[in-house]
Amino acid sequence: MAKPPIVTTLSEIRELSATVKHFRFAFDPGAGFPFKAGQFLMLHVPKETDPPVRRAYSICSPPHDAGAVEIVVKRVEGGLASNYLFGLAPQTRVTVDGPYGAFVLPSPLPKHLVFVCTGTGIAPFRGQIQTLFKTGVGAATRLTLIFGVRYEDEVLYDGEWRALAAAHPNFRFIPTISRPRHTPAPWTGEVGYVQTKLAQHAPADPDTKVFICGLWDMISAVETTCLELGYPKKHIHYERYD
Ligand SMILES: Cc1cc2nc3c(=O)[nH]c(=O)nc-3n(C[C@H](O)[C@H](O)[C@H](O)COP(=O)(O)OP(=O)(O)OC[C@H]3O[C@@H](n4cnc5c(N)ncnc54)[C@H](O)[C@@H]3O)c2cc1C
Structure with missing residues (x-):
């Protein structure tokens, strides 16, 4: 209602x-x-x-x-x-x-919380990650943000993420560009779709949870990869925009 x-x-x-x-x-x-x-x-x-x-x-x-x-x-x-x-x-x-909605932070927090998104799918994670640092997330909880966009100039809130990563050793920010233009400077970070970054940056672990946000094609690809990596379905949560 x-x-x-x-x-x-x-x-x-x-x-x-x-x-x-x-x-x-x-x-x-x-x-x-x-x-x-x-x-x-x-x-x-x-x-x-x-x-x-x-x-x-x-x-x-x-x-x-x-x-x-x-x-x-x-x-x-x-x-x-x-x-x-x-x-x-x-x-x-x-x-x-x-x-509205139940796409909220898990309680208690797992040992490793992985956020995966593309484009404006970053929205809920910005509020959640700011909340975690404001309320004092323990150093024992690792946070990994894997953020996919097409071009270098589409990394939303790039400065905020880099500042947080510099200030908090338990936060890793992994922007990945699917079609780098290499202008004005060569892109030296990750290249490719978000699901191809999971094995390296978020291997399955019994105390790791994955949160995904964005359009369904991406969510579905990330979920499939997570299941292949050995994540139990109950540790995969998503918010779809379409
Ligand atoms: C829970 C939830 C949270 C959301 N949060 C956000 C958010 O934070 N930011 C955000 O930008 N959107 C978000 N959306 C999507 C948003 O609700 C609208 O669907 C979107 O802004 C398009 O609305 P519109 O009225 O401009 O287009 P419409 O008039 O509804 O659609 C016009 C045309 O564009 C197509 N279309 C709709 N969305 C997209 C898209 N994303 N990409 C390409 N084509 C599209 C439609 O199929 C249609 O053909 C969210 C959706 C949900 C369900």
Whole structure:
């Protein structure tokens, strides 16, 4: 059942790549909703006559960032909600409702938590990884983020991930580029699809869990590889966008 609509103010828009933008929606004082890292909201696209169209977007900010929620959206050609968002000016009033979903951090944490995503599938993991470091994830828990994009300039929040990896020896950031252009500088990191990185960076272990987020073709390929590597199905969790 839909939750009550909440009118927010679009307080920040950041262009992250040619087709992806980051949006921050500030709640009015006393308004808003509590949520768990990894959950999603429903964005309302206003219609003059009919009820609004609602679309799901994973919240990419952590719950401790109270007073606002952030999302990261790819513009889809001809897409209703993504083009509505891309056309908005700062300070526009935007309606959302939520939170929804059970794609949340496991408790207790396993010894090794592996996050695998492509494109805007990074959204729930940004909130979750920020939450883990804010609440003081123990050094005994390893976190591995395997993030696939087509081109070098599509690695969303690249600076944030590199700063976290530099600050926390138990966090490994593995961007992998499927079609490197090698401009302006040669790409010296991983090349290829995310599922080809699992054997090396996330071998199966009884105390390792894999979280996957993005489009179904990628999720399915990652799940198949995990099963081949010996992961039990119950240690593989995913959120699909399509
Ligand atoms: C739980 C959940 C969380 C989600 N979180 C995010 C998120 O954090 N960021 C995000 O960008 N999206 C996310 N999505 C997808 C989002 O809900 C919309 O489906 C997406 O933004 C397209 O909506 P639209 O109204 O712009 O396009 P529509 O008007 O619905 O679709 C227009 C056309 O584009 C196609 N299409 C739809 N999505 C895609 C796509 N991703 N790539 C290529 N073609 C597509 C459709 O099949 C259709 O033909 C999430 C979906 C779910 C279910």
